[in-house]
Amino acid sequence: MELIYPEFYDRFAAFLRSLEGRRVVVISHARPDGDCIGSQVALTRVLRALNIDVICANPDPVPRRIQFAVGDTPLVNFDGLPEGDLTAIYVDCADQGRAGEKLKARFPAPFANIDHHLSNIGFAQHNFIDVGSAATAEILAGLFLDHHLPIDAQAAQSLYAGIATDTGQFRFNSTSRRTFLIVAELMARGAQPAAAAAELYERETAGKLDLLQRFLASLSYECAGRVCIGTLPNGIYAATGTSPEDVEGLVDYARSIEGVEIGVLIEEQGTAIKASLRSKDPVYRVDRIAAAFNGGGHACAAGLNLRDVTMADFRSRLVAAIDTQISAVDTLKKSTL
Amino acid sequence: MELIYPEFYDRFAAFLRSLEGRRVVVISHARPDGDCIGSQVALTRVLRALNIDVICANPDPVPRRIQFAVGDTPLVNFDGLPEGDLTAIYVDCADQGRAGEKLKARFPAPFANIDHHLSNIGFAQHNFIDVGSAATAEILAGLFLDHHLPIDAQAAQSLYAGIATDTGQFRFNSTSRRTFLIVAELMARGAQPAAAAAELYERETAGKLDLLQRFLASLSYECAGRVCIGTLPNGIYAATGTSPEDVEGLVDYARSIEGVEIGVLIEEQGTAIKASLRSKDPVYRVDRIAAAFNGGGHACAAGLNLRDVTMADFRSRLVAAIDTQISAVDTLKKSTL
Known part of the structure; x- marks a missing residue:
């Protein structure tokens, strides 16, 4: 060999x-x-x-x-x-x-x-x-x-x-x-x-599937369906008998939808926020979007943590940042055609 | 080579x-x-x-x-x-x-x-x-x-x-x-x-995830947690914008839970019933359980179709049949120890 x-x-x-x-x-x-x-x-x-x-x-x-x-x-x-x-x-x-x-x-x-x-x-x-x-x-x-x-x-x-x-x-x-x-x-x-x-x-807990169910029920769409966001509110671990370890993989469901370019998971942690971003195509550079909120990561997978911010406030700021990034990519794609 | x-x-x-x-x-x-x-x-x-x-x-x-x-x-x-x-x-x-x-x-x-x-x-x-x-x-x-x-x-x-x-x-x-x-x-x-x-x-439809969410919300447990059953009621395809093709894979979520030996999906189809059974271990012979309802399949994966039966009636008959099968397997395991 x-x-x-x-x-x-x-x-x-x-x-x-x-x-x-x-x-x-x-x-x-x-x-x-x-x-x-x-x-x-x-x-x-x-x-x-x-x-x-x-x-x-x-x-x-x-x-x-x-x-x-x-x-x-x-x-x-x-x-x-x-x-x-x-x-x-x-x-x-x-x-x-x-x-x-x-x-x-x-x-x-x-x-x-x-x-x-x-x-x-x-x-x-x-x-x-x-x-x-x-x-x-x-x-x-x-x-x-x-x-x-x-x-x-x-x-x-x-x-x-x-x-x-x-x-x-x-x-x-x-x-x-x-x-x-x-x-x-x-x-x-x-x-x-x-x-x-x-x-x-094949060793999921019932709580993990409950968490998944609640995450799926929270999914909503932004940027003409190109972004899908799911949220985990305060208290969801206690309500489902789960722990932060069980969040792994959830954001992939948000990204898995046809037409969605970027999937997002936003988790409330008291008065802080943790978010994960996943894109299908590295061209969207989600690490740069995360960096705008002091986060980081890779072109297709990034994350961030922010203190003293509400879910609603953060969500709108994040959507605005993603929208700007998607528009920039669209413009770049058009100019290189 | x-x-x-x-x-x-x-x-x-x-x-x-x-x-x-x-x-x-x-x-x-x-x-x-x-x-x-x-x-x-x-x-x-x-x-x-x-x-x-x-x-x-x-x-x-x-x-x-x-x-x-x-x-x-x-x-x-x-x-x-x-x-x-x-x-x-x-x-x-x-x-x-x-x-x-x-x-x-x-x-x-x-x-x-x-x-x-x-x-x-x-x-x-x-x-x-x-x-x-x-x-x-x-x-x-x-x-x-x-x-x-x-x-x-x-x-x-x-x-x-x-x-x-x-x-x-x-x-x-x-x-x-x-x-x-x-x-x-x-x-x-x-x-x-x-x-x-x-x-x-990565080409799921939003409807498919909606269907998954509703299926997960329906999960319930029988036989001391060794059986997990999820249901799809009449009208769910119209409500979620999905089709029978989208049911593929749902039953695996019911089986994926630790301690669950048999996962079940029951689908209402007008006045008929369609069910899928999946076991982790072939010893449970879900094909035999299905055969009791004129169905069939393999030891770990079987299905059945029944006409003129309500969901509630079928569910209780199926649980009884699964319970009998699980008890038989338990007895057999004890006797061979």
């Missing part, structure tokens, strides 16, 4: 050799997702199989739906970290701050940084960053395969979990031919897509 | 030779889905590239979301079939009746039958049936690759559409290592998963 990441081959081999005799901690970002946990767990397991002393650490608990990606892998929070000298490897973190200030303070000079985020500036001694990969788990799987490292069934399933979630079940643009080839190799080592799907998508 | 379907290799070569000089029609089932249309289109395009005179025919129109899988491929309904002698190839049809009585009457002796359904009894002269394949499109893609047939970009995308939809985006148990390897090959020939996903999942 051809090398999957030839550009990393020699450097990764040297990196592996440099880990010998060290005590290692594999760190990833707060509010962990499938790629974060899957990458931490898989790297930890593979390094353990190489007789390296390693655990993983995450500032936040693992969401219920992703727990299958952990198995019996040692995973601690900050307080569970052992004393003494530890070598820190960051995975799936665009910057060190994403794993929280406590971990950043304890590990001011990270040893390694493996990631696929565009904004990663390479903050460690050894950096393996490939923005063309659909997931950090895709990079790790490719490196493990290139170096014929032992991937056990749990590691294979964890890597699969990372790839499946970060590609939206192979729906996002980042899904490449390499993605499918790597998954085929992971299946040969014990990954089970159907079992992963049962954990990821 | 190793052969994907070695058991079919010689027979498929002979079948291709036997098509020379014939006028062919590729037929698939009524109420077409992605695998049906994807398979018809891809086989038609590949045979055309071999200079065979071929069109596809389907008794029903292609749903809006699947139209991208057709492209410029000639596809007609029964009335659009040319006169004269035609050789009929059925794809993705468990039996000939699934494509409707008109086509069955015109083609009483089908020439070929390519399918992955367990219940297919091989009704044609040439039968290529593999129940271990996730989709008929998977079988066709494998046969085309094995025989180095020319798969153009539209055929690759059509085959991808069939595989992606029939595996529920690679979530069903049928998804195998072969599935991923074949998709990688299709991507090398022009398949674009993200573009397919935009057509399949």
